[in-house]
Amino acid sequence: MAKYLLLKHYRGAPAPVNDVPTDQWTPEELSAHVRYMQDFAARLEGTGEFVDTQALTPEGTFVRYDGEGRPPVTDGPFAETKDLIAGWMVIDVETYERALELAGELSAAPGAGGRPVQEWLEVRPFLAAPSTITE
Amino acid sequence: MVDEALLRTLTPAVLGTLVRRGADFASAEDAVQDALVEAVRVWPDDPPRDPQGWLVTVAWRKFLDAARADTSRRHREVRVEAEPLPGPGEAVDDTLHLYFLCAHPSLTPASAVALTLRAVGGLTTKQIAQAYLVPEATMAQRISRAKRTVSGVRFTQPGDVATVLRVLYLVFNEGYSGDVDLAGEAIRLTRQLAVKTHHEEVAGLLALMLLHHARRPARTGPDGRLVPLAEQDRSLWNTRLIAEGVDVLQAALTRDRLGEFQAQAAIAALHADAQTAEETDWVQIVEWYDELVRLTGSPVARLNRAVAVGEADGPRAGLAALAGLDPALPRHAAVAAYLHERDGDPVTAARLYAEAARSAPSLPERDHLTRQAARLNTQLRSRAAGGRHSPTR
Structure with a gap:
């Protein structure tokens, strides 16, 4: 088994096929979308493949160390940041092909007009634990 | 009590x-x-x-x-x-029956691993979930699906022991170090299986596990970094486990039915036998890799063979052995880097180590490979600086 991150972007991914901002959807379309995501997670728990899912606020703060005895420096949020992560799902699956298959299904969540959003999700493999036998 | x-x-x-x-x-x-x-x-x-x-x-x-x-x-x-309750004289021992059931070919490897640890190993679902870093609910589902998958299976004859060995090998070789000692558990289950079957490859796998487990204290440094075989403090190796592993292997080899686990164990035994890295009998190790390649045709075995050839016959021979292999193989770049450094080409080696680090499958390996690249690049920089300054000295 290997773990993969299915990453959803606010910015930084190519535009979805059904590219209507969520605030232009009907409430029913939003509910259907949320339900799809919940059902998807529940189904993966049932298949023993679900690990975690989280969503993030659109805005964050950059922080860095600023020397001994000084408070950390903060900056941002930056409107020009190209890559902005919206949330993720972590799955634990048998093969890379299975990870792609599931990402494809997640991207089929319904959006405006009840049609799939077809948003681009980024699939990123986790680094695993080192194996014991290598030679 | x-x-x-x-x-x-x-x-x-x-x-x-x-x-x-x-x-x-x-x-x-x-x-x-x-x-x-x-x-x-x-x-x-x-x-x-x-x-x-x-x-x-x-x-x-x-x-x-x-x-x-x-x-x-x-x-x-x-x-x-x-x-009627089946009486004595069953074709398959009940414990053995359970091993075969939990490793049944209708299960995916991960399901077989989970079910084996649960049913044969007696670990709790929570412990198994922690060992594989998934939520308990997910692991519970994985196990109950696996149970459903095999619920209709009835064995009229013993299953294929190779399926069980693959599962036990996975338990030993993969998973995270948490509260549950998966390697120790794999050894316990393989030892129990060896008592039941008297199969050469079960003995081979048990020996392989014991010989690798013996090196565990030396395999990671105090800061968690990987210590390669050649640099390990061999006084930390567990001599009792090594002795047991060698005994188990020798008994299996005398039966003259070689298999891949016996061959792998033989290689581990030759490493264990060397008091220092320099004393390693690389010529014999190459011969065992030849056997392993013959038995499995595995590209990974060929890759490891190239390392052994590099030690036995010099880095040029190792690079020649590497030449025919697919560069996309896991750890290909790392092996190439090692051989190029031994061949006196630190520039190529540093580049390949950095490339290997980018495709490393685990964090400790990536850190190790990055450290190798950094070591060579630092040497190269100070050599360049030395070269610039030497005329004025």
Whole structure:
């Protein structure tokens, strides 16, 4: 088994096929979308493949160390940041092909007009634990 | 006090007996758990003469009680009770039966691993979930799906032991170091299997595990970094495990039915035999890799063979052995980097180490490879700086 991150972007991914901002959807379309995501997670728990899912606020703060005895420096949020992560799902699956298959299904969540959003999700493999036998 | 290690050893046989008598997997497991609770309560005052027989009797009674309580199951219960209990002289030992069932080819590798640890190993679902870093609910589902998958399987003859060995190998070789010692558990289960089967490859795998486990204290530094074989403090190797591994392997090899695990164990034994890295018998190791390649045709074996050839016949020979292999193989760049450095080409080696780090499958490996690249680049920089300054010195 290997773990993969299915990453959803606010910015930084190519535009979805059904590219209507969520605030232009009907409430029913939003509910259907949320339900799809919940059902998807529940189904993966049932298949023993679900690990975690989280969503993030659109805005964050950059922080860095600023020397001994000084408070950390903060900056941002930056409107020009190209890559902005919206949330993720972590799955634990048998093969890379299975990870792609599931990402494809997640991207089929319904959006405006009840049609799939077809948003681009980024699939990123986790680094695993080192194996014991290598030679 | 009840000996919990003894209980854990007896559990798979008891579970296997119930399953063979016709109990479905999940109910059988519940019944065995109930019987274990009862054993812990009763045994201190009234120790049984035959602990396993006691557990089978009590677990079977618990199973029948539960089946009776569940009226919707009345038909099945009647059928189960009416069936004659198989007597002695079974073709397959009950514990062995459970190993085969949990490694059944209809299961995916991860499901087989989880079910084996649960049913044969007696670990809790929570422990297994922690060992593989998934939520307990996910692992519970993975295990119950696996149970459903094999619930209809009945063995009329012993299964293929190779399927069980693949599962045990995975338990030993993959997973995270948490509270559960998966490597130790894999060894316990393989040792138990070896007693039951007298199969050369079971012995081969057991020897392989023991020989690798013996090096565990030397394999990581105090800061968690990987220490490569050549740099390990060999005084930290567990000589008792090495001696046992060598004995098990030698006994298997005398039966003259070589398999891949015996060949791998032979390579590990040759490493274990060397007091220092310099004393390693690389010529013999190459011969064993030749056997391994012949047995498996595995590209990974060929890759490791190239390293051994590099040590036995020099880095040029190693690079020649590497030449025919697919550069997309995992660890190909790392092997190439190592051989190029030995061949006196630190520039190529540093580049390849950095490339290998980018495709490393684990964090400790990536750190190790990055450190190798950094070491070479630092040497190259100071050599360049030395070169610039030398005329003025």
